Amino acid sequence: MSVNDEHTSSGGVAAQIGFGYQNRVAAWMCVQILAERDVTPLRRLNTSVTFDYIRCETGQPIDDILLGTSEAGHAFINVKHTVTKSRGAGSALGSAIDQFVRQFLSYRGHVRGQLPWERQLDPKVDRLVLVTSSKSSAPIKQHLPRVLLQLRDLPRNGRIDVAATNREEEEILAVVRGHIARVWRESTGQDLAEEEELELLKLLWVETLDVEEDTAGEREAKDLLRAVVLNDPGQADAAWSALITACDGYASRQGGADRLSLYQHLLTAGIRVKAPSSYRKDIEQLRAQSEQTLRALQELSTIRVGEREVKIQRPSTQSLRSALEQTPVVVVGEPGAGKSGAMHDLAAALLQEDKDVVFLAVDRLEARSLNALRQELNLEHDLLEVPKNWQDEGPAFLAIDALDAARSEASAQTFYDLISLTLRLPQHWRVVASIRRFDLRHHTRLQHLVAANLSLGVVPRTPKALTAR
16 A cells, blocks of 8 residues: 655554545545446546446555456556655655556566456556645646646657656656656666657556545545435435445455445445446336336236226235245246236336336247347346346345246246346345246246255245245
8 A cells, every 4th residue: 555655654644644545535436436427537538438346455566546447448546645756766756656667567568467457558448547636746736747648649659858848847757757767777677768668658647636525526526426326415425434434445355346346335334326327228128118018917907897997806916925025936827817917916016115126028028048138128238237237225026927928948948047047136136927837837947946046045045836816
């Protein structure tokens, strides 16, 4: 972990400032991950790129924070609260450049490690970033970022010194180049060629980020939480504190989280969150599909007598609702026993309670494979990724009606796969399906699901058979 003082390497007030600042920077990055498409991360990335995961104290030369992006790129972030224009090897600037050079050298050529970020750096998708606060000096906050921006426009064989356009830029560029040349010689035993130096400099970025209490960065993070991430904007302070605590834990364990894990962390902390923005269209599509299916099956729950419509009251519906609170359920019965009507009434009752329901009628879908079913439902993401990202603190329900009415063996296999995989999802997803008694007796795959779901490791997960009457 970086200690962000020019003269102190550990302990004391400077160390506490550094540790706290790093955790807050990491929490700010987590908000960018959660907000997804609604932000431009680190302000100057292509707006189509999002941060997808974070790692802290990675063991890499730049080990403070690592961010993975949606284009398989990585931002290696060195966090230093206060940096000045210093030529000292042990200064904050000298330490940061030391880490940048060693990261650049780590996987040169064809050297690769086991992890996705253990490869040669690609200037198109990767960054080496110094994140600092407004307490840093003007050469670090203002002059160096401008020089680096101008360097990125130089051709591969361009002269580095032409990027500096005034005395202040010339001075900070000379200091940075001096640190780079020193560390390169110490690491390789060779002098640095200007073409390689330019390649390294084009990877460098400096970001000023104030995330202490009641500063601009903290306010920005909380505003994003309110506007994009949270169902209850009043929980922004609690969510921000929960993310800082989480990042402190990631640093101490050398761990991290992806977007889904961050959502789950907030839910566990009692924070009500929205689904990730990239999944909201798919969630609304499944809701619309389910409502359409319910309308189509509505006639199965009523009897028309002349001009009157009489609602069928089924005692099994309430029993089904109660059982589903405890365990996945398979509804079985003879043809015409009212299975579809009971499924309709159950789904309608759940929707009236404002529960999340996905209702699929097997006889209305081709579903030759899970991917074909995704396309048939007009979803952008893989079918199982949508419920994973369907965030809510209450139970959600997958209801599949008439498994015996599959249009082909491939279709039947698709729905059995869907049930099996849904049972592996987080505990708040519940499964209910209906099938004729005869088909249950002769379909070994479904019998296995009914009898052996405890082996899937989700408790309780052994479906209970109810007879529709």
